[in-house]
Amino acid sequence: MKRISLTVLGLYVGMLAAFSQSDTDSTQYKRRKLTLEEANLISSYYHQDGNNAAVTGGIGSERLTDLSNSFELRLSKLDKKDRKHTFDIELGIDHYSSASSDKIDPKTVSSASSADTRLYPSLNWSVENKKGTTLGAGLSLSSEFDYKSIGINAMVAQKTRDKSGEFSLKLQAYLDQLKLILPVELRTGSNPEDEKDYPTASRNSFSASLSYSQIINQQLQVAFLTDVVYQHGYLGLPFHRIYFNDGSEGVENLPANRFKIPVGLRASYFAGDHLVLRGYYRYYHDSWGLDAHTASIEASVKLTPFFSVTPFYRYYTQNGVTYFAPFQAHDPGQEYYTSNYDLSAFHSHFFGAGFRVIPPHGVFGISHFNMLEVRYGRYEKSNSMQANIVSLNIRIK
Template sequence: MKKIFLTVLGIAALLRSFSQQNPDTTGFQSRKLKVDEVNLVSSYYNQMGDHAAVTGGIGTQKLTDIANVIDVKLVKYDRKLRKHAFDLEIGIDHYTSASSDQIDLKANSSASHADTRIYPSLAWSMENEKKGTTISAGVSSSTEFDYQSFGANIGFSQKTKDRNGEFSAKVQAYFDQVKLVTPTELRTGGGGGRGDSYGSDNRNTFAGSLSWSQVINKNLQIMFLADLVKQQGFLSLPFYRVYFTDGSVHEEKLPDSRLKVPLGFRANYFLGDNIIIRTYYRYYKDDWGVSSHTVNLEVPVKITPFFSISPFYRFYSQSAIKYFKPYGQHTAADEFYTSNYDLSKFNSNFVGAGIRLAPPNGVFGVQHWNMIELRYGHYTKNINMNANIVSMNLRFK
């Protein structure tokens, strides 16, 4: 936790310079690129459990993760008074994992016990406020020791004439390269798993998303969402062990294609001026045999005009994929096999609350530091896994 708050305070000190600027109250739509909003999000995640996939579905799942994300939004208007928005984001996660440390079962501690992930992204959108249309595009990257991902997306949205409805469409593609870090006892050749001696394989993901949002009345807003996701390539994780009934050990083996279909519905109801009821439901199905249901409820309550609390709860339930069996139950007759309990049948609960402070004169009197939010959540699975997460969001505008 100490690392989180030191990071927050350090970056907040740099961003404090925004408070020296005078706000534009003329309503003039500047053609110059200017900073519209800066967000800093820091979080700490701690997990415990007994079904580590690295050791074949048994063993500790102890993991900690510290994440920091800074997001800068910039805007400008062109000669045709179209609004251009640019979103630059960079995130850095650092985690330690007791299960990953067991890639080498003989080591007291190995290089696999910790890693750092860096994930920058850049998004652009152009909104024609007169026509109610928006086009967008973005690129992203994610890098860690055994995984490299590049992504790109394009999107389009159209509002209805009365501006109460909006249709959106988006296409995304991710091109990943997986470093084949296998358990030490399964390695062959002279590389010994050091440095660039690992092989690699590819994984590609293509996704299409459609959504329709509608304002029903002054109290109710709804949204329908549909996605189609196709994955191809190396979809296993090479350092996940699978133990057969005869005691032999193998690396996880899964099909090289997967089709996913998530469908969602969202509804927000404004109960007077101080309470919002936010609901969300998603149904998911894929051709590996998983079907799942997600139900989410969040109720922000405004205590004062500048202070609110937001209790939330999420329930999730899924069936197992066709290729899952626990430790020591697979046989040589199985074409595909995994003992990863994330692909097993389970239910989970996530409960917590957030507090949000947005004073009119700025947080601690800093005018452009206009919001701070703290959230805590406790996550449990009915397969003996639990986690806690604390996050902080600072917004400068």
């Protein structure tokens, strides 16, 4: 994991050196050249533990660690019609280790899914004209040992005549392929422990996201958000065991279709020069019978002109899907079943704080080193699962 962090940091420093030379020539020709607006390096460490692992039928260790690194670049230029083109480039690398995934084949020293590395590059482009109309498109990829994904998106946005509000529509599609890695005792063939040539299945997701943001006055801004999501294909995971009430064993089986409809409201209130309050609420419903509510609040407190603290809290509750039951509670005659506690009824709390410094002459006196932020969060679920996450964000402008 240290090697991954150093690799990403080296890439970041190298690309920064290529773009860090400021161009003071403000002629029309120079203004139309592709320039660096912003670069971000985001690194986080996540650790969780609990006793309801889906790999072992709803019991057993949920211990997992994940080291995530993301490098983001934003470039822009003006064309001959004074339209602004923006290019967002991201390269992400995650590495995780999981105690529960290692139980897919408990007879091995370490199964193939006990640890994995995920790569996820993406490229998004948008163009905005003087009338406040924005068009955009993007492509993303994601790859790990048992999962491949291709994502495409397109968007359109229109500001109101006075530029105080904006409507936007974004369409997305994710075309996924996953390897069907069964628990070792349920595999068939001459060599059930052979991990080569796994069969595959598809999972496709399509969504339309609508939003409207509005500046109410100098203190208050609001945004209304809604999505319509449709998923089709293999929507479970083949290594999630089920232990039935008659002593038999299988893997989770879920419907091949799922509709999701979340609706949300976001608001920001600027209470003077030293305090910004941000609130969020979302209601979620899907065709599997899951209803959920999310409410969060965040306060950005500016202690000095260059240093701020951001405490936050989020509450979440859901009723659980109709196909969930715990260990050895399912009847083998049921059509659909899962013991994944992420689909059960629970509530959770997520709280913590961030610390941000934006000195006028740059962090550590480095002029382009514009911002340094550290955040810590604690996550607690009502089923005794808990997690901690620490993240670091470095911004170059």
